[in-house]
Amino acid sequence: xxxxxxxxxxxxxxxxxxxxxxxxxxxxxxxxxxxxxxxxxxxxxxxxxxxxxxxxxxxxxxxxxxxxxxxxxxxxxxxxxxxxxxxxxxxxxxxxxxxxxxxxxxxxxxxxxxxxxxxxxxxxxxxxxxxxxxxxxxxxxxxxxxxxxxxxxxxxxxxxxxxxxxxxxxxxxxxxxxxxxxxxxxxxxxxxxxxxxxxxxxxxxxxxxxxxxxxxxxxxxxxxxxxxxxxxxxxxxxxxxxxxxxxxxxxxxxxxxxxxxxxxxxxxxxxxxxxxxxxxxxxxxxxxxxxxxxxxxxxxxxxxxxxxxxxxxxxxxxxxxxxxxxxxxxxxxxxxxxx
Amino acid sequence: xxxxxxxxxxxxxxxxxxxxxxxxxxxxxxxxxxxxxxxxxxxxxxxxxxxxxxxxxxxxxxxxxxxxxxxxxxxxxxxxxxxxxxxxxxxxxxxxxxxxxxxxxxxxxxxxxxxxxxxxxxxxxxxxxxxxxxxxxxxxxxxxxxxxxxxxxxxxxxxxxxxxxxxxxxxxxxxxxxxxxxxxxxxxxxxxxxxxxxxxxxxxxxxxxxxxxxxxxxxxxxxxxxxxxxxxxxxxxxxxxxxxxxxxxxxxxxxxxxxxxxxxxxxxxxxxxxxxxxxxxxxxxxxxxxxxxxxxxxxxxxxxxxxxxxxxxxxxxxxxxxxxxxxxxxxxxxxxxxxxxxxxxxxxxxxxxxxxxxxxxxxxxxxxxxxxxxxxxxxxxxxxxxxxxxxxxxxxxxxxxxxxxxxxxxxxxxxxxxxxxxxxx
Numbered sequence: 151x152x153x154x155x156x157x158x159x160x161x162x163x164x165x166x167x168x169x170x171x172x173x174x175x176x177x178x179x180x181x182x183x184x185x186x187x188x189x190x191x192x193x194x195x196x197x198x199x200x201x202x203x204x205x206x207x208x209x210x211x212x213x214x215x216x217x218x219x220x221x222x223x224x225x226x227x228x229x230x231x232x233x234x235x236x237x238x239x240x241x242x243x244x245x246x247x248x249x250x251x252x253x254x255x256x257x258x259x260x261x262x263x264x265x266x267x268x269x270x271x272x273x274x275x276x277x278x279x280x281x282x283x284x285x286x287x288x289x290x291x292x293x294x295x296x297x298x299x300x301x302x303x304x305x306x307x308x309x310x311x312x313x314x315x316x317x318x319x320x321x322x323x324x325x326x327x328x329x330x331x332x333x334x335x336x337x338x339x340x341x342x343x344x345x346x347x348x349x350x351x352x353x354x355x356x357x358x359x360x361x362x363x364x365x366x367x368x369x370x371x372x373x374x375x376x377x378x379x380x381x382x383x384x385x386x387x388x389x390x391x392x393x394x395x396x397x398x399x400x401x402x403x404x405x406x407x408x409x410x411x412x413x414x415x416x417x418x419x420x421x422x423x424x425x426x427x428x429x430x431x432x433x434x435x436x437x438x439x440x441x442x443x444x445x446x447x448x449x450x451x452x453x454x455x456x457x458x459x460x461x462x463x464x465x466x467x468x469x470x471x472x473x474x475x476x477x478x479x480x481x482x483x484x485x486x487x488x489x
Numbered sequence: 490x491x492x493x494x495x496x497x498x499x500x501x502x503x504x505x506x507x508x509x510x511x512x513x514x515x516x517x518x519x520x521x522x523x524x525x526x527x528x529x530x531x532x533x534x535x536x537x538x539x540x541x542x543x544x545x546x547x548x549x550x551x552x553x554x555x556x557x558x559x560x561x562x563x564x565x566x567x568x569x570x571x572x573x574x575x576x577x578x579x580x581x582x583x584x585x586x587x588x589x590x591x592x593x594x595x596x597x598x599x600x601x602x603x604x605x606x607x608x609x610x611x612x613x614x615x616x617x618x619x620x621x622x623x624x625x626x627x628x629x630x631x632x633x634x635x636x637x638x639x640x641x642x643x644x645x646x647x648x649x650x651x652x653x654x655x656x657x658x659x660x661x662x663x664x665x666x667x668x669x670x671x672x673x674x675x676x677x678x679x680x681x682x683x684x685x686x687x688x689x690x691x692x693x694x695x696x697x698x699x700x701x702x703x704x705x706x707x708x709x710x711x712x713x714x715x716x717x718x719x720x721x722x723x724x725x726x727x728x729x730x731x732x733x734x735x736x737x738x739x740x741x742x743x744x745x746x747x748x749x750x751x752x753x754x755x756x757x758x759x760x761x762x763x764x765x766x767x768x769x770x771x772x773x774x775x776x777x778x779x780x781x782x783x784x785x786x787x788x789x790x791x792x793x794x795x796x797x798x799x800x801x802x803x804x805x806x807x808x809x810x811x812x813x814x815x816x817x818x819x820x821x822x823x824x825x826x827x828x829x830x831x832x833x834x835x836x837x838x839x840x841x842x843x844x845x846x847x848x849x850x851x852x853x854x855x856x857x858x859x860x861x862x863x864x865x866x867x868x869x870x871x872x873x874x875x876x877x878x879x880x881x882x883x884x885x886x887x888x889x890x891x892x893x894x895x896x897x898x899x900x901x902x903x904x905x906x907x908x909x910x911x912x913x914x
Contacts, residue, residue: 234875241543241880262878263544283770293769295670300861301875306557309569320771321559322670323861337646338669338780340770380544 174246174378174385175437178219183227186212187245190230190326194351194461194469195251204228207460208249210450211270211376215247215392218442223449232325234301237262240379247389248377251345253303263380267390270375270453272473272482274368275307276346278353281363283340288367292317297330297339299323304344307370327352345372347461347469354466387436395443398425398485399452401476406451413444425488432488453483540881549886551877552577558872560863562779573873580868581890587785587864588851588894594790595850596843599797604827606802617798624795630856632792637784637860644669647771664764666772671779673765673772679704680759704758711750718746781862785854793850800842804835836909844902848895855891865890 178184188196188208196206204226213223229245240248241263251273252258254266277296279285288311298305300323312319322339324330331352334342342349346368353359376393378386399405402422404412413426423429427440434440450456457474461467475481506516540547552574559569564582567575606617624632645657647668659666666673682704722739730736765775808831816826857864858871866887874883 234871237875237878238880241878257876257878291770293771293773295771300867301872305559305872306876309557309559312559313569319559320670321561323561323863323867325858325861333641336641336669337648338641381542 174382178246183225184216185227185229185245187229187231187236187239187248187250189250190232192327192348192351193355194467207456210456211249213449214396214446215389217445217449218392218438221445233299251374252377254373254375255303264377265380265386267376267378267386268393269373270393271347273345273347273372273374275304275370275372276349276368277365278342278349278362281361288365289315291341294340295320295322296341296343297322297324297333298343299330308343311369350469351467384437392446394485395425395446396453397483398488399447400454404447404452406448406455409444409447421488549882551879562863577869580863580865584854584864587854590786591789591850592847595793595797598790598794600801602798603801606798607805621795621798624792629792629853630859632788633784633856633859636788637780640780640784641669650767666765671777673775673777675762675764676774676776678761678763680761707754711754715747715750719743781860784860785857785862789850789853793846796846800839804839805831807838808834837911840906840909844899847898851894852891
């Protein structure tokens, strides 16, 4: 019997020791890949291309973080998540960061114990209807059937909007953007609602985009950004400042093309020098080397380049910078100073 | 006199715990118990530690806070200003609805197919075999999605019913509309409703209608009384038959007793059907059977029906051939032989596995996630968890609900089983 007690004690002690988990940064370095949660497919933001390689605005942020931390922008393991599974995946540690058009809200930040590492796209919820319906305002949608991705903030905004305007609707819950698109095109719902950027991205993949209109009403604020778990501040800092570095790079004119040249030797601009690690050791303060920002910018370009190649006006999605322009150009994208 | 001494009693040694058969089983049980408790303790400890590490507590108060989301199919009153608890209840009722409908249709399909599969007609029995093997061997999820896709892709849109020369039209005298958003059937209303609901006229000039619980209780109450009366009539006929050998003809009495009281109550309440009609984007009035409900219901019924058919077939085959030969020798018709001799005996074999099929169907209804049917998994286990971040609490409640429902179903079916099983005296 004594032996049993002894083994029991050993077991309990061993299990208790296993509970104290390592920090996310160490986990990622030890694993050699970054587990990044993305959408199950939203053109322009995150979708696999014909070769099966993930591409998009949210994907590029994951690649930038991977480049900063691991030195390899391709060392990312993309985990597709739905509106319902994303937070569980993040909370359980299945993914290290979530870059999935996720709206920053009070309760997600506090009650759900997550940490939003900034805003990479300022968005708002809109409505898309077939042009043939002849609807010109969302307030004319009384009695309409609305396709809505379940488990999102858009679901709550939609309920509030129709309630405030005292009109009725019939929600058709869908799980993913692809499913919503299929239901909408089949005419099983009159209206598709999600973030305006998502509507543009979805419409861009239609056969005849001109047959569908996005209504003028934007019914909510949807600041979309990368999310990490609460409590691991060091990892949160890395994601936050990688995003900031991309924004600052655009402001300072550092692009994927000239970054190598600018990083080769100190320039006249001390802010660029600090960002690119040619002056003072900013990288070491968060446990990375001096070149972290250079790698992050080389991965997919600065914020402006990421925007233009994935969702900008030259792409089928065709989004204008709008609120997402640099603060110097009347937008909201603003990086705190690197010093 | 020599005093008898007790035989020498060997001292207890530790090794006896393993080598002595008197103690061994006890030792094994104690060790197993300790291991089990350690495992449970570790699980609970792990949960508590991890919740602590995430800065979360264990709290069910979210059930009382405002839900904020809408649900399309509501069997009770609900809007987005009500609580998460109420939303969960709406979901529970939706789960119960599809499970109830599914169990009934699956049983009907299963019994028919099971009997027909034993038919001597080659074509009929082969066709039934194809059905059983086809549905049993393809995952349920595929059937649900297939039916849903067929409904939403190939049925006409509500807009197609509009205009001078519509490309689609309503069926059954303009009372039923089959659209890609579901099937709209006439709604039953009462123009003299007793429930105090405000009566509403669907279209200008139409009779005002309302539906309420009291009206339905009256109608079903009348029906229940009629059924009891019919049983009494039958019993009396049997008594007469046993006394005289001739069974009096009572079928017209039975029909009259069943129909007339319900008819009188309905007329008194002013029963009216209101057909769906196009207004704005959709059909209004009428009852809307959504695609998601239809897809889930049909797929669950056909899938579980295939299993039940096999159970019924095995039950019938388990009845010895001598039983039907004896029945035929007595001059019973084949249909009577089946109903009076074979099925009652087959039921004893059929019911126990049937219970687990009902449980399977109920639990499989959580596949509603695939088509956006708002069952309890979608409300409590989906949107509520997502909006409040209470995964552990929500999933525990969900598990508890399915456990309670399954236990309830199996205990009800066990009562039925006890009434049918072979009485051993």
